[in-house]
Amino acid sequence: MTQAEIKLCSLLLQEHFGEIVEKIGVHLIRTGSQPLKVIAHDTGTSLDQVKKALCVLIQHNLVIYQVHKRGVVEYEAQCSRVLQMLRYPRYIYTTKTLYSDPGELIVEELLLNGKLTMSAVVKKVADRLTETMEDGKTMDYAEVSNTFARLADTHFVQRCPLVPTTDNSDPGPPPPAPTLVINEKDMYLVPKLSLIGKGKRRRSSDEDAAGEPKAKRPKHTTDNKEPIPDDGIYWQANLDRFHQHFRDQAIVSAVANRMDQTSSEIVRTMLRMSEITTPSGAPFTQPLSSNEIFRSLPVGYNISKQVLDQYLTLLADDPLEFVGKSGDSGGGMYVKDLHKALASLATATLESVVQERFGSRCARIFRLVLQKKHLEQKQVEDFAMIPAKEAKDMLYKMLSENFISLQEIPKTPDHAPSRTFYLYTVNILSAARMLLHRCYKSIANLIERRQFETKENKRLLEKSQRVEAIIASMQATGAEEAQLQEIEEMITAPERQQLETLKRNVNKLDASEIQVDETIFLLESYIESTMKRL
Amino acid sequence: MPFFPSLSVGSLVPSRSFQDSRGRALPLPLFLDWPRESTNGQLPEAGLERLRLKEDQRIWSWLLLGLRVGEGQQVLLPGSLNTQALPTMASRGGGRGRGRGQLTFNTEAVGIGKGDALPPPTLQPSPLFPPLEFHPVPLPSGEEGEYVLALKQELRGAMRQLPYFIRPAVPKRDWRRLPRELKIRVRKLQKERITILLPKRPPKTTEDKEETIQKLETLEKKEEEVTSEEDEEKEEEEEKEEEEEEEYDEEEHEEETDYIMSYFDNGEDFGGDSDDNMDEAIY
Numbered sequence: 001m002t003q004a005e006i007k008l009c010s011l012l013l014q015e016h017f018g019e020i021v022e023k024i025g026v027h028l029i030r031t032g033s034q035p036l037k038v039i040a041h042d043t044g045t046s047l048d049q050v051k052k053a054l055c056v057l058i059q060h061n062l063v064i065y066q067v068h069k070r071g072v073v074e075y076e077a078q079c080s081r082v083l084q085m086l087r088y089p090r091y092i093y094t095t096k097t098l099y100s101d102p103g104e105l106i107v108e109e110l111l112l113n114g115k116l117t118m119s120a121v122v123k124k125v126a127d128r129l130t131e132t133m134e135d136g137k138t139m140d141y142a143e144v145s146n147t148f149a150r151l152a153d154t155h156f157v158q159r160c161p162l163v164p165t166t167d168n169s170d171p172g173p174p175p176p177a178p179t180l181v182i183n184e185k186d187m188y189l190v191p192k193l194s195l196i197g198k199g200k201r202r203r204s205s206d207e208d209a210a211g212e213p214k215a216k217r218p219k220h221t222t223d224n225k226e227p228i229p230d231d232g233i234y235w236q237a238n239l240d241r242f243h244q245h246f247r248d249q250a251i252v253s254a255v256a257n258r259m260d261q262t263s264s265e266i267v268r269t270m271l272r273m274s275e276i277t278t279p280s281g282a283p284f285t286q287p288l289s290s291n292e293i294f295r296s297l298p299v300g301y302n303i304s305k306q307v308l309d310q311y312l313t314l315l316a317d318d319p320l321e322f323v324g325k326s327g328d329s330g331g332g333m334y335v336k337d338l339h340k341a342l343a344s345l346a347t348a349t350l351e352s353v354v355q356e357r358f359g360s361r362c363a364r365i366f367r368l369v370l371q372k373k374h375l376e377q378k379q380v381e382d383f384a385m386i387p388a389k390e391a392k393d394m395l396y397k398m399l400s401e402n403f404i405s406l407q408e409i410p411k412t413p414d415h416a417p418s419r420t421f422y423l424y425t426v427n428i429l430s431a432a433r434m435l436l437h438r439c440y441k442s443i444a445n446l447i448e449r450r451q452f453e454t455k456e457n458k459r460l461l462e463k464s465q466r467v468e469a470i471i472a473s474m475q476a477t478g479a480e481e482a483q484l485q486e487i488e489e490m491i492t493a494p495e496r497q498q499l500e501t502l503k504r505n506v507n508k509l510d511a512s513e514i515q516v517d518e519t520i521f522l523l524e525s526y527i528e529s530t531m532k533r534l
Numbered sequence: 535m536p537f538f539p540s541l542s543v544g545s546l547v548p549s550r551s552f553q554d555s556r557g558r559a560l561p562l563p564l565f566l567d568w569p570r571e572s573t574n575g576q577l578p579e580a581g582l583e584r585l586r587l588k589e590d591q592r593i594w595s596w597l598l599l600g601l602r603v604g605e606g607q608q609v610l611l612p613g614s615l616n617t618q619a620l621p622t623m624a625s626r627g628g629g630r631g632r633g634r635g636q637l638t639f640n641t642e643a644v645g646i647g648k649g650d651a652l653p654p655p656t657l658q659p660s661p662l663f664p665p666l667e668f669h670p671v672p673l674p675s676g677e678e679g680e681y682v683l684a685l686k687q688e689l690r691g692a693m694r695q696l697p698y699f700i701r702p703a704v705p706k707r708d709w710r711r712l713p714r715e716l717k718i719r720v721r722k723l724q725k726e727r728i729t730i731l732l733p734k735r736p737p738k739t740t741e742d743k744e745e746t747i748q749k750l751e752t753l754e755k756k757e758e759e760v761t762s763e764e765d766e767e768k769e770e771e772e773e774k775e776e777e778e779e780e781e782y783d784e785e786e787h788e789e790e791t792d793y794i795m796s797y798f799d800n801g802e803d804f805g806g807d808s809d810d811n812m813d814e815a816i817y
Contacts, residue, residue, distance in 0.1 A: 514683065
């Protein structure tokens with residue numbers, strides 16, 4: 001784990017879980033897997049707090065535990081999982097686009113709480129939805145359960161590993177920590193629950209439901225006394241599936257930018273068909289015949305079979321090689337090469353970074369070297385048609401930032417510098433790694449700056465919140481205009497302006513974080529896919 | 535602000551004068567009296583001086599030592615590269631080391647032609663906020679960008695309210711030694727709050743958990759972060775009496791102040807507090 005990653009993890013943990021959890025988490029990330037006593041000793045915190053912190057981290061799937069020999073339990077932190085906390089808003093927004101409000105809230109609850117049982121999720125979500133609906137309407141549990149089932153079917157939520165059912169013939173004391181097992185097939189099985197009920201509003205003085213509360217309350221209490229039918233079956237959000245979805249989205253939009261809308265629709269169909277059949281890490285999708293594609297095209301697109309074939313050949317011949325033809329049966333078998341797609345996305349990211357940082361001439365040189373793989377200084381000047389001085393300057397600028405590297409090819413065995421070729425080349429993997437590291441650093445800087453800004457203006461923020469609260473409460477109890485005016489004037493105009501600037505800055509910093517996170521996702525997926533192939 | 539030690543010109547001139555082998559007085563090298571920590575390279579004047587005088591010294595030494603190779607006088611100006619001078623520099627060194635003046639790479643291949651101006655020497659570390667050549671691309675705006683932004687901020691706030699957010703504990707106090715009135719009353723049961731529906735997002739429903747945890751915490755410890763203060767920040771709901779309670783509590787346990795609690799005392803408890811507990815409120 002690089003220093004930048006550790007710093008970012010510590011900032012994220014601190015923001016979301018507080019300082020104690022942060023201390024323990026960072027210590028675990030730094031030192032690998034450790035037993036409980038050693039953690040308490042090394043970090044200097046009391047055993048109680050260490051236990052609490054570890055519980056929180058395990059609940060959120062950030063730390064896993066393992067039983068070693070002699071009954072010692074060791075805890076290990078997962079740095080990559082902590083970094084994915086940056087992406088929570090994106091996951092929730094994606095679910096909103098796919099499954100609208102109930103789905104969005106389900107995923108939000110799961111992400112915030114780590115693991116939950118299905119009944120707990122459904123209840124919470126129904127309550128929250130009821131809050132926002134108009135008076136008199138309540139959200140039915142059935143609708144939420146349906147959405148939950150659909151989410152499970154498309155693998156967006158999955159079951160957590162379960163405590164194994166112990167046989168009665170197992171002698172001896174129970175192990176210090178349960179080894180949780182999960183069956184592949186059961187991961188997405190939704191338990192058969194008959195959840196009857198509606199969402200409850202928080203206020204018990206609900207005039208609209210006046211007739212009902214008396215009848216409902218005994219039912220509610222009996223529900224609590226009964227054991228929850230799906231006790232022990234916990235669900236978590238399946239982040240890998242979300243990543244797959246993001247990746248597909250990126251590919252589809254890339255195709256749409258490069259060609260036209262129709263071809264992107266075709267690619268989207270192909271990807272959707274292989275969504276569940278292909279495991280997330282595979283470099284290629286299953287080959288699909290063009291007949292199948294034709295059948296599964298969305299209803300709105302009535303293009304003829306021939307046009308579809310033409311599009312497919314066009315896609316297959318494209319130099320970016322998003323789609324490859326792997327056979328002729330069934331009207332042509334087509335395969336999506338995911339690794340190549342990711343590589344081209346990562347390359348595009350690199351190119352755009354070079355362009356924004358150094359200018360379009362540098363970008364031209366960069367693309368040239370990318371295309372020709374190895375070039376000498378002289379050749380760069382000739383091909384790019386840029387005067388020698390400028391070309392040299394730009395090459396060195398990029399070299400110093402490690403976007404381009406030098407490859408030495410000696411002519412003589414003694415590697416004499418005057419008799420060696422020096423070729424410029426772009427190593428995409430290492431450049432991607434370097435850029436990723438920079439992204440981590442920049443997000444850490446953004447978070448720090450945001451915290452600094454809020455801390456600077458803390459007094460002002462508190463004051464404004466208090467004033468708002470006073471106004472709100474007075475409005476509720478019915479106050480006059482004059483009084484409200486007076487209280488509003490407690491915040492002077494320059495203070496208001498200061499607040500405005502603060503809000504704008506914080507928003508800008510937040511938006512930048514989200515933007516950098518998108519780049520991080522692309523680069524991480526590319527690096528991961530390359531490492532798998534090696 | 536970096537620390538600039540005071541300069542007096544008198545202290546700069548060294549006591550002995552710099553002389554070469556023939557006894558001629560050479561220009562005095564300026565030994566700057568900076569202690570080592572101060573010269574972090576942020577003083578361009580210091581560096582330039584040193585560089586210029588080093589060059590002068592070198593030129594003088596060549597002229598004085600005489601030219602071994604009959605090439606005429608080749609004065610090396612700082613800032614340009616004379617490729618012919620390089621091998622002669624080596625020999626002019628008088629065999630003090632082979633290839634002393636040689637560069638390890640072929641200058642033509644790398645692209646530095648003859649007589650080209652070298653880039654200016656770097657005399658200081660790169661600035662902390664380097665100026666950007668090109669303006670950065672604008673951030674994503676529009677409905678999606680704003681929605682995700684709002685989501686992010688709400689999540690941040692929401693996570694602070696959950697029971698998973700562990701607040702740093704305050705050490706136990708020995709109540710026998712402190713006046714009884716300093717003990718915090720058990721927080722009253724939070725009565726029903728008047729909820730004000732937010733336009734977009736419904737507020738969280740973890741009130742009950744919070745209350746019980748807070749009650750437990752007040753029973754054990756003395757100070758508690760004002761959590762309802764943060765409720766105001768994130769959820770726009772408040773009751774007046776709770777506010778008043780907070781305003782009273784706020785004075786008592788503001789953990790973010792830099793002053794220890796005794797700063798706010800008006801001298802009554804001066805002799806009463808034991809010295810053992812003075813370290814409690816300093817963070």
